Amino acid sequence: MILPQTSRSVSIVLLALLLADCVHQYHHQSFIAPVATAQQLSLHSGWSFSADLTFPSSSNALNSYTDVALFSFFTPILSSSSFNNGSKGFSLGFLSLYDAPGGHPSEISLSVCLGVPGDDVGGGRPFLIPVWSSSQPSGQKVIVTRLQVHENGRLSLLGEDGKEVWAVADAASMEMRNDGNLIVRDSGNRSVWESFNNPRDCLLPGQKVSVGMEMASSNGMYKVVMQDGGLLFYQVSEYEWPLTYLIYTANATVDSYFANMGTAFTLDRNAPINLTASVASPNCSAAEKFNRSQAIVVLDLSSAAILLKDACGNVNSLPTNRTTDVVRLDVDGFIRDYTVRQLPNTSYELFSETSQQRPCFTPNACGSYGICSVSNTVGNAVRRLCRCPSEIDNTNLTGVFSFIDDGNPSQGCRRNTPLDCSERSLQSLQQITSVTFMSILPIFEYTWREDTMPLEACKAACISNCSCSGFFYERQSSYCLSFGDRTSLSNVTFLSIPSDDHIVFVKVQTSRGPGRNSLPVIVSSAVAVPVILTVFILLAIYCMRKLSILDRGLKLAEEELLGVLPTPPTRYSYRELRRYTHHFRQRLGSGGFGSVYEGMLPDGRRVAVKNLETLSHGQKEFLAEIATIGGTSHLNIVNLYGYCLERKHRLLVYEYMENGSLDRWLFCKDEDQFHKLSWETRFKIGLSTARGLAYLHEECPKPILHFDVKPQNILLDENFDAKLADFGLAKLVAKGQSMVNTVVRGTPGYIAPEWVSHSIVSKKCDVYSFGMVLLELVSGRRNAEIELMGSEEYYFPKFAAKKAREGRFSDLIDKRLMKSAAINEQFSLEQVETVIRVALSCIHVEPEMRPSMTVVCGMLEGSIVLPNDVLDFSVYNAPLFEISPSGSIKHHSDLFPTTR
Template sequence: MVSFFFTLFFFLFIHGSSAVDTISANFTLSGDQTITSAGGTFEMGFFKPGPSSNFYIGMWYKQLSKTILWVANRDKPVNDKNTSVLKISNGNLILLDGKNQTPVWSTGLNSSVSSLKAVLQDDGNLVLRVSNDSNVLWQSFDHPGNTWLPGVKIRLDRLTGKTQRLISWKNPEDPSPGLFSLELDKSTAYKILWNGSNEYWSSGPWNPQTQIFDSVPEMRLNYIYNFSFFSNATESYFTYSIYSNLTVSRFVMDVSGQIKQFTWIDNTKQWNLFWSQPRQQCQVYRYCGSFGICSEKSQPFCRCPQGFRPKSQKDWDLNDYSAGCVRRTELQCSNGDINKFLPLLDMKLADESELLTRTSLSICASACQGNCSCVAYAHNEGLNQCLVWSKDVLNLQKLEEDNNEGNTFYLRLAASDIPKGPSGNSKSNKAMIFGAVIGSLGVIVLVLLVVILVLRYRRRKRMGGENSDGTLAAFSYRELQNATKNFSEKLGGGGFGSVFKGALPDSSDIAVKRLEGISQGEKQFRTEVVTIGTIQHVNLVRLRGFCSEGNKKLLVYDYMPNGSLDSHLFLNQNEEKIVLEWKLRYQIALGTARGLAYLHDECRDCIIHCDIKPENILLDSQFCPKVADFGLAKLVGRDFSRVLTTMRGTRGYLAPEWISGVAITAKADVYSFGMMLLEIVSGRRNTEQSENEKVKFFPSWAATILTKDGNIRLLLDPRLEGNDVVDIEELMRACKVACWCIQDEESHRPTMSQVVQILEGVLEVNLPPFPRSIQALVDTNEDVVFFTESSSSSSHTSSQKQSHSSSSSSKKSTNNNSSA
């Protein structure tokens, strides 16, 4: 008897302690049973998304958060996991539902083989094969759901035209196929479709020379993923692998209509968004459904206009806005006075409009009012066009108030739903039409005045050396000599040359950078300067013109009267300057992030600044931040040895990859921005001398307080102490994103576009892990000593001085603590 129990115990111990990775004739899945891949990476079994009563067969990471990667029966759930079973039957892997054992899902093979087994592999692939045979009869990698794992091929069969698609879930609690999908087309480009038909994003075709997709330039800067593209007469496909076995990644066609790449951050036990497209939520086709208004500045992104309500409130609560909005009161066309028009300001106009003949706003309004099928209208003043909508209004977007592309959109409502007040009383439409007539007369007068002013402006600009069409002006050296009074008032200097203040004949102030060490030829220099001149953004210093005469190379910029950011942050006791208020600091940080995001993501070629620091952030008369010297990397050419020696940037702001010698990406700018953001918060250099003559490393203290739930106000500039207008939520947000930016691994840092969304409050950000390099310094309990001459701002002694210096090789830095 004892030997029997011992044998039984031994049998249960052996079989219970080893993970089962195979479904066979002797093992089926039911209830809470699961199978686990041999290496313990993936697990598979029944799961229930959210509070629903539906069960599905799915696969997830076993050791990570239960993120569903693949679903077998995504459009046919079962009601009871205990009576349902996944088993090998009739030459297939099949899911049977309930007591009646109704077939719900199967691998769909025409096979008579009886000795089969389904194995969950450690790459996340579920394969069906003959026992004791390596030939695969069916595999889940050929039937992806919404997740693209490394090794999966999203392919196009060129003979049949069939494509494999990544298809989003309907909503976070329903894995059934949603409206958004990703597929490969015949032009070798990946595209995102709405409802399998309307394309709203494309990767551009694969370029065999550059080994990237034409519209995804950031692939050049990737050093985590190994991409492969294959194409011949029968098939085309794209796949990827990961260089490091320590990195866990997944690529998802998200319910938001965006494709998103996530990497797992082990320190925080959370997924980190690495990359996404389209970058803006409102670029997703029909994301807010019919009559829904999308706004990048609100959460949630979608809302219904006045007089409308969500068609399905339950779906909206699950972030599924595809059903759109419906009117609270139906329109009645028996009496034209019953229906009125609600003006919606600063709108990007909806799709699928009909164009009427050139006409005025008043005639446009009357035409829509008299047509019962007309649900909305708008008037394009620049082209004098009338646009009307007779179907559902799609892709309506609210723009920022200062966006020049915004229009007024007039939406038809029942009179009872028009808001009462100055913009919505019963007389508003008549007043609006009357105002439009008066406005039209005013426009005619205004056009005549503009013509006169333009003629005078062109004449004046010709006198000042600027082209009348707004393009870059080609100045002569003598003109800039006169404008700067023979370069007499020096504003600052750096590794690329010196900057001087000047004035054009029209009395506008300029800053002239006299470049040094530029060996490019005349044609090449002009070509690259013109390219930089086309880069325009409110948070980038505008290049107005240039001079190229032999070895004399000069750039002409707008003059920034409030100088550089460092002159306002790091004040000496003798300086009588007003301390920057928190709101202004936050806006400076946000504006700088927007400028960098534009350089990284919106330009034709990604531009890496390489020297982000307060000295290179200039402030105009309204303290609007302008990133300076963003194009000088282009002018020195692409000789890499020169880049490493001349464009290393400034110690204290350098990302770890500069020191390790690996290739530099846009994430180096993200690191520098994070360091600078900490200085904006604290109002002091990150390395600050204390009473005992040692230098305290501020980022280590900031990370300690942030990760250990300390008093976040301790990080704030002491000069702002007691300031009630300091927004603690903004302060916390700024400190969090700064610590994310200075992570050691560049894959763990956000992109600048994500930084912008976090600072705007559009994206929530979790507590960051403690950077390992900083953690090492804290663990040794040593003071970190940095002596950084470039951080002394000795050349920026006045608020009226302006620095257009980029990375400076002449500024040396030393580190007296070898352990640091």
């Protein structure tokens, strides 16, 4: 998974260039002779610049760099000084792409381009390579046509429909620097936006990539992200984990361990180094100090290297050429260094010594079912061969697969006989040896607990699963990884594995021959088909009528619901949300009654789109969530931007929270070496959540009971500020109403005992759930750990009450926090004691003994005195139970019956 030696000459990729002009609403008819020659352009209210939508009348105005499109045209706005002097440089402007001469552009983006201006005397065409673009890597074409400044100083980029797609506030000037960095400054000449801080698919000399910054290939398929321990390359997929295929670390131990590609495919749960964790969170030595701000990667031409430094201070370098102009993450997932060089005929080309390389170490190297192997090596170029599974691998695979496109084997393979679940008796699993999946090691590190099984069990699981098209298996670890036709896991990548430990089984469908009994079958089919068709038509009519009634009811419910909201959220169509989420490509996780996907609205806001996947069960929750969160506005409540209510589709559009839910940070294991929350951050999260609940209970016009307070429903933004989310179970109550009768819902472990016993809930149920969350913030573990069953620490609330009575509050602190010197400071220990006392008062077995959330906030803030005597704390020792969809309870004795 580490960069092999053949690619160590590669550099890292991004930004800068285009041409120059600052005329108000001036349409350039030629790339030559831009009006503005200065590096900096003053922006005033009313200034605007429009793209040229007409195809150039002269071919000399077209871009001679054709890799971006067969025909492209550049309308310059502002250029670096070196570019204006006629030499190689950078320019900002509108880059228009055309599929054919004339007509309307197929795509227009605001771009920074690297290149050489055209020769007005000799008629030479300009040579321009985009290194930054306003377009997001998604495969979708977007047309932007205008850049303008509003009265409030907001610099906006507008689409063809006049909607804003990108903006920068407080813009007073733009500067196109000679290093390719486009800087927008305010009236005090302070930088408010830089292209170097917003990379796309390229890295330029001197540009620094810090932790969290990400580059993506122009097709959106591959990404590289800077983490605390180094660079992680992965393929975008629908899975919760990234399909990692390359890492580049500054830690020499990790680097050397994974330098051998064979070692990178050894699946061992007790391996000395965890690939994912080593990049996500490096383990600093005693002499090193963890500091995220020092982790960067930079292309440094003065030392002819790509320099990488991790959060521990380790440094590594990759040699590169001093003439490198740009490093780019290409559409095949391989990162290459490029130089713009002049040819003998005075034209130019973008040259890379590694341009012929496309090795087998990307998960999609040969497409679906494609087997990738190295055919030969010519100089520094490693050539690959893509083929389909065939009789070479197994005689039973003869004629089973064929290329999707014979002229382009890298597109992958198709089945000549599709899998048919109704004919499972005609299905078999056929083995291919010495085959594995590129990302199998990082996936193994995430899933080995649930996916380790004997080979026969893996076969049985795949045969019984209609969506399983085959599986990868590693004999030494007994690891089973299934894949399907429609996911990237259907790629079979061949590498030089040192043994036959790695195998793959592909499910094959055998065609049923006509045989001697075909006539009865034909006759029975002739009778059955009309009958089936009639039944189908009747069912369709019934379903359409039912959906019509349902739609009318939903429309009335929606009108009634939105009529009481002060500012109704935006209603989106399902087609719009599909587009904004790139067909629901990036799954963030699962929420109440549905999955959540990342997306981006046309105005540039990142969003989390929650798709309710069970119509009948989630409809009430859907309307409840709109009613609840649509009428709230608070710093610690997640914002609802909009919704979709369209036949069977129920979607909610929320603001995007960069750091996800609290549970993914809080419940990481020591050995995983993931990020850890500091005590200050945990206390801030607890106080923010308390304030959000206090608002719901006491400050809303109609009080709101959340019903499902837990770490999974506490979301964290980029600054780790907490916001409550997932109001699918929430209930509006009238002022003065103290209790509500309802069936048991929510999550075991956070449900108040009176709800389980009597189905009666009040605000004190949310207080109970919050108290359980506070204890988990202190301990860094779940309140009930099955692995500790039998010991006094199994049920943490009871253990915490005991330690509190003894005054031994420090025994309850997350052991990972105790390794930090900061937790030993007096104020931190006092805060820990405060949080534990508050938590225990919140989970008192008697609801009336629990404080209100307003009082909880006061106790955490220090404005209200804490309870004096912890001996009075009475903690409910909750039994194991689960909740059925109808709300009924199964207790411990039902789940685990005793034997007599």
